[in-house]
Amino acid sequence: MGAIFQKIIEWYMVHITYWTVFLLMAIESSFIPFPSEIVIPPAAFKAANGEMNIFLVVFAGTMGALVGALFNYYFAKWLGSKLLLKFANTRLAHLMLIDQSSVEKSEKYFLKHGKTSTLIGRLVPGIRQLISLPAGLANMKMSDFLLYTTIGSTLWNVILALLGYFFWSQKDILDKYYTELSLAFLGLGGLYVAYLMYNGFKKNKNVQANS
Numbered sequence: 001m002g003a004i005f006q007k008i009i010e011w012y013m014v015h016i017t018y019w020t021v022f023l024l025m026a027i028e029s030s031f032i033p034f035p036s037e038i039v040i041p042p043a044a045f046k047a048a049n050g051e052m053n054i055f056l057v058v059f060a061g062t063m064g065a066l067v068g069a070l071f072n073y074y075f076a077k078w079l080g081s082k083l084l085l086k087f088a089n090t091r092l093a094h095l096m097l098i099d100q101s102s103v104e105k106s107e108k109y110f111l112k113h114g115k116t117s118t119l120i121g122r123l124v125p126g127i128r129q130l131i132s133l134p135a136g137l138a139n140m141k142m143s144d145f146l147l148y149t150t151i152g153s154t155l156w157n158v159i160l161a162l163l164g165y166f167f168w169s170q171k172d173i174l175d176k177y178y179t180e181l182s183l184a185f186l187g188l189g190g191l192y193v194a195y196l197m198y199n200g201f202k203k204n205k206n207v208q209a210n211s
Contacts, residue, residue: 009038016043018056022064029068029129029153036061036128040157041164048165058157065122065153066146069132073145076136114140115148122152 012020021043028034040061047054114135121131135145 025064044164072132
């Protein structure tokens with residue numbers, strides 16, 4: 001797998017175009033793990049040398065990410081929800097304290113917080129490719145899904161493009177910024193989860209006080 005991955009990278013470095021940026025970002029945004037950090041920055045560096053347009057690089061990357069996200073969304077919506085509900089009604093699921101009611105509650109929870117979750121999720125490493133799955137399971141409104149996925153993807157691609165445009169030839173600095181950005185967005189994701197937990201705890205406390 002590592003050798004195949006390396007060959008794809010080598011091929012891409014020789015064939016960087018708007019279409020290859022689009023294709024690999026679509027792959028990156030679906031199930032197949034392919035880091036956007038090696039797709040956008042080298043294309044942005046070519047833009048810095050006048051070989052491409054930086055705005056079109058970001059546009060192609062964002063459109064590719066959107067296509068990959070839509071694939072995950074519809075996969076979860078058409079197939080995942082049916083399988084999940086079937087599993088929720090099995091004895092094994094009941095032993096794991098999972099039933100149809102808990103699945104439906106989790107879907108309602110995502111519908112309530114799905115906009116912010118989708119936006120922030122597009123920025124968090126390891127979550128970026130998967131955030132479309134719960135959106136599909138919860139049947140998130142398509143206009144909202146497209147809007148917040150596009151905003152999150154565009155923001156992430158702009159950051160990568162700026163790094164590639166200015167620092168692609170300085171790998172030590174680039175790696176340092178990648179690490180710092182990943183930690184920052186992981187922290188952002190952690191703060192968001194903590195915020196949701198706090199709100200849930202506060203709501204339960206108020207319900208108990210009023211009962």
